Amino acid sequence: QKEVEQNSGPLSVPEGAIASLNCTYSDRGSQSFFWYRQYSGKSPELIMFIYSNGDKEDGRFTAQLNKASQYVSLLIRDSQPSDSATYLCAVNLPGGGSQGNLIFGKGTKLSVKP
Amino acid sequence: DGGITQSPKYLFRKEGQNVTLSCEQNLNHDAMYWYRQDPGQGLRLIYYSQIVNDFQKGDIAEGYSVSREKKESFPLTVTSAQKNPTAFYLCASSTLTGVNGYTFGSGTRLTVV
Numbered sequence: 001q002k003e004v005e006q007n008s009g010p011l012s013v014p015e016g017a018i019a020s021l022n023c024t025y026s027d028r029g030s031q032s033f034f035w036y037r038q039y040s041g042k043s044p045e046l047i048m049f050i051y052s053n054g055d056k057e058d059g060r061f062t063a064q065l066n067k068a069s070q071y072v073s074l075l076i077r078d079s080q081p082s083d084s085a086t087y088l089c090a091v092n093l094p095g096g097g098s099q100g101n102l103i104f105g106k107g108t109k110l111s112v113k114p
Numbered sequence: 115d116g117g118i119t120q121s122p123k124y125l126f127r128k129e130g131q132n133v134t135l136s137c138e139q140n141l142n143h144d145a146m147y148w149y150r151q152d153p154g155q156g157l158r159l160i161y162y163s164q165i166v167n168d169f170q171k172g173d174i175a176e177g178y179s180v181s182r183e184k185k186e187s188f189p190l191t192v193t194s195a196q197k198n199p200t201a202f203y204l205c206a207s208s209t210l211t212g213v214n215g216y217t218f219g220s221g222t223r224l225t226v227v
Contacts, residue, residue, distance in 0.1 A: 008140060029159050031213055032117075032213050032214070032215070034215045041202075042220070042221070043204055043218040043219060043220050043221045044157075044218050045203070045218070046215050046216075046217070049214070062139070088157070090124055090215070090216075092211070092212050092213050092215070094211040094212065094213070096169060097170075097174070098159065098170070098173050099173065100147055100159050100162045100172065101145065101208060101211055101212030101213075102208070102212050102215065102216055103164075104156060104157045106155070106156035107156055109195065
């Protein structure tokens, strides 16, 4: 069974701080990497994706990928209370069998305190 | 606008009853998926389909059935054999290999009464 591991949290940061969310994955054949945000009682929403080693920035969000270390991270700068949610890391592994094409971590719950 | 629609938003099932959850997409995606999410838990894959008239079991297929008669539609039936069906059900779709990620519907919350 391929795995994606995340710290379940909760991760608590003060408003305006940088939140750092981490994810490791087990299969070196993984091709693309995603971060989803899920508010309580709602469905997951794609907020970032990254395909190549290095950093990718979009507004206050930066995704970082290190394929050699099998590690993906998401940085949220100037954290706001509205960023409080569960963040799911997902890894694309076509032909994943009973796991489908995307393997999801269990999520990290982020709480941003005013 | 393209998207994925799940209905109903809330569903109540009596003991011993089968219920069907609807999922329709107009994104021209080949692959569709059904997940179950329990409170405070991650996503667990029930079934997925990559082509019309074909589907594969996920990790927790027992007590569920699906059909894929049209590319746009992938309904899920929760049968009476599913002993603990109360959960949040999510439908998703993607390109054939999922390399661009999944798009999720808004979910159906099923409760046994």
